[in-house]
Amino acid sequence: MFLRCLKAELQKCRRAPVWLAFVLLPAVPAALGTGNYLANRQVLEDGWYSLWGQHTLFSSTFFLPALLGVFCAWQWRLEHAGHNWNSFLTAPVGRFRLYAAKLTLAAGASVLAQGCIGALFVLSGKLAGVPGPVPPQLPGWLLCGALGGVAVCAAQLFLSLVVRAFAPPVAFGLAGGILGLLATAQGLGYAFPYSLLCLGMRANNPRLELALPAFALSALAYTGAFVLLAVGCLRRRDAAAE
Numbered sequence: 001m002f003l004r005c006l007k008a009e010l011q012k013c014r015r016a017p018v019w020l021a022f023v024l025l026p027a028v029p030a031a032l033g034t035g036n037y038l039a040n041r042q043v044l045e046d047g048w049y050s051l052w053g054q055h056t057l058f059s060s061t062f063f064l065p066a067l068l069g070v071f072c073a074w075q076w077r078l079e080h081a082g083h084n085w086n087s088f089l090t091a092p093v094g095r096f097r098l099y100a101a102k103l104t105l106a107a108g109a110s111v112l113a114q115g116c117i118g119a120l121f122v123l124s125g126k127l128a129g130v131p132g133p134v135p136p137q138l139p140g141w142l143l144c145g146a147l148g149g150v151a152v153c154a155a156q157l158f159l160s161l162v163v164r165a166f167a168p169p170v171a172f173g174l175a176g177g178i179l180g181l182l183a184t185a186q187g188l189g190y191a192f193p194y195s196l197l198c199l200g201m202r203a204n205n206p207r208l209e210l211a212l213p214a215f216a217l218s219a220l221a222y223t224g225a226f227v228l229l230a231v232g233c234l235r236r237r238d239a240a241a242e
Contacts, residue, residue: 005101009075013105018074022113025067029058030120034128048135049206051125056206059117060145060198061181062174065152069173071109072156073166075102080164095234096227102157103150103227110149114142135206144200144210151193151219152176154226161230190214193222 033054037044044050118141122134152173159169173194180194181203189195190211196219202208 002097002100005097006104009101009105012075012078016074018071021067021070022109023116025063026059026113026116026120029063030055030117030124032058034124038128047130047132048125051128051130052121052135052138052141052202052206053204055117055121055124056141056145056198056201056203060201060203061177064113064149064197065177065180065194066170066174067113068106068110068149068152069156069160069170072102072106072153072173073160073169075106075157076160077166096231099157099227099230099234103154103223106153106157107146107150110153111146114146114149117145118142137202137206141201141206144202144212144215145197146200147216147219148196148198148200151196151222151226154223154230155193158226158230158233161233190218193218193226196222 033056034051037051037054044054046053118138121138125134155176156169156173159172163169176194177197180189180192180196181198183189183192183195184199184203189199196215198204199208199210200215200219202210
């Protein structure tokens with residue numbers, strides 16, 4: 001049943017290829033970060049690490065949280081339109097599977113975005129003539145960034161479920177990314193879900209030694225908490241009232 005739910009969500013993407021945004025939009029922070037690196041090369045002397053710090057400062061704080069917010073709000077768009085909640089809630093599938101399919105697709109979009117960010121980082125560095133090899137930590141940065149992105153997706157899916165309007169959850173995602181950077185700067189990165197994205201990607205601090213057990217536990221805890229909140233909300237929702 002879960003695979004059928006996931007297939008239905010994938011069909012929505014094929015008909016409205018919103019996933020293309022995760023391929024195209026990462027080019028914007030990559031261009032901004034590379035331009036900033038080239039303009040301040042005399043100060044940013046750490047090569048690939050400096051370039052990564054400039055790339056992720058833009059992407060993890062502004063672009064990715066808002067982009068994930070748009071995708072999660074789009075996933076609930078059809079259910080919020082008209083009386084589509086009736087068909088959604090009366091489907092012969094458990095509420096958890098319905099929600100898990102949406103979260104799985106959002107997590108896939110987060111992984112896709114990280115892959116594009118990594119590819120653009122390597123391409124930008126080669127074009128900018130950054131000396132030395134690509135940092136061996138890059139796969140770890142991308143993997144942890146994707147894991148932090150899943151926690152953000154869980155939060156955004158819950159907000160988009162509760163709030164019918166499209167814009168407020170997207171705005172909250174953007175604000176969450178900025179607040180996440182501030183929380184990380186104050187040493188509270190593990191305590192705020194939106195901080196996990198920039199913390200996992202080592203935004204603006206690529207040589208940071210991440211406490212992996214605490215990071216993974218925080219990401220799983222926030223993801224689980226928002227899943228429970230969303231499924232509980234779905235179970236209380238009355239189809240006849242929609």
